[in-house]
Amino acid sequence: MARPYRIFLVRHLTTIANEQRLYCGWTDSELVSQEGEAIEFPVAVQHVMGSDLIRTRQTAAIYFPQINFTADVRWRECHFGDFEEQSYEQLKNDPDYRNWLDDAWNTPPRNGETLQQVKSRVLDALAELPNEAVVVTHGGVIRVVLDTFTQEQRSFWEWDVTNGSIWQLEWASENEFKEGKPCTSLSEVPIMVKRTM
Numbered sequence: 001m002a003r004p005y006r007i008f009l010v011r012h013l014t015t016i017a018n019e020q021r022l023y024c025g026w027t028d029s030e031l032v033s034q035e036g037e038a039i040e041f042p043v044a045v046q047h048v049m050g051s052d053l054i055r056t057r058q059t060a061a062i063y064f065p066q067i068n069f070t071a072d073v074r075w076r077e078c079h080f081g082d083f084e085e086q087s088y089e090q091l092k093n094d095p096d097y098r099n100w101l102d103d104a105w106n107t108p109p110r111n112g113e114t115l116q117q118v119k120s121r122v123l124d125a126l127a128e129l130p131n132e133a134v135v136v137t138h139g140g141v142i143r144v145v146l147d148t149f150t151q152e153q154r155s156f157w158e159w160d161v162t163n164g165s166i167w168q169l170e171w172a173s174e175n176e177f178k179e180g181k182p183c184t185s186l187s188e189v190p191i192m193v194k195r196t197m
Contacts, residue, residue: 005174006043007129008189009145010050010136012059014163021087025080025112025140028054036062037193042168043132050136051075059164060136069136074125077138078104081112104156115156119144131174142167151182166191 014032017024041064048064050056052071060069083091083100091097100107105115122144129135139161146152146159149169161167166189171177176184 003131003174004170004172005131005177006168006170007126007177008041008043008132008134009142009167009169010059010063010134011139011142011161011163011165011167012051012055012136013062015055017085018163022085023080023083023087023091023109025077025084025138026053027084030054031058034058034062038065039063040192041134042189045134048134048136049075049129051077051138051141053077053138056136056138063136064134072125074121075135075137075141078109078115078118078140079113080109082110083112115140115144119148123148127178139163145169146186148180149183150186152186164191 012031013036015024015029016032017027017029019032045064045067048060048067048069049072050060050069052073053076056075057069057071060067080086083097096110100109108114108117118140122141126145142161143156143159146161146167146169147154147156168185168187168189169183170185171181171183
């Protein structure tokens with residue numbers, strides 16, 4: 001019998017840009033607070049991978065303080081181009097912004113990338129993950145994975161991927177994952193502070 005194949009996707013904790021409600025893709029925005037607690041995890045974490053941006057590295061250091069972290073640019077958030085560090089209020093009357101909101105899969109932000117481009121690089125990175133991999137990444141990246149591998153009928157924007165949340169996707173086998181089949185189980189993992197003895 002094949003062994004189940006699982007991946008865990010962690011969204012970084014709250015950044016200064018998140019608090020200001022700004023689009024923050026490739027801009028290196030730090031966390032609001034670099035203090036926090038290590039967390040209990042449903043599997044033994046040997047290694048953590050994730051985006052090379054500071055907010056994911058800081059989150060990994062808080063959640064998994066004793067674990068090695070490997071940065072990979074393919075786990076970065078969508079590049080919002082000219083919309084970086086702008087708010088909805090600043091952009092709402094920009095026709096390019098409206099076009100992007102209407103079809104982000106095929107229409108890039110000015111000087112940015114489409115969700116299809118994000119998906120392409122993320123699927124490349126996903127294909128290299130070992131079973132039970134832990135990846136600290138961004139809300140847009142997690143939404144792309146959820147949109148690709150779940151059977152739930154939600155649009156990209158309808159997924160509520162909060163800062164610090166952890167998503168577990170499971171397939172019956174590694175083959176099913178590698179074939180691009182929908183996951184058989186999806187759950188948001190409850191966050192519990194690690195107990196110290």
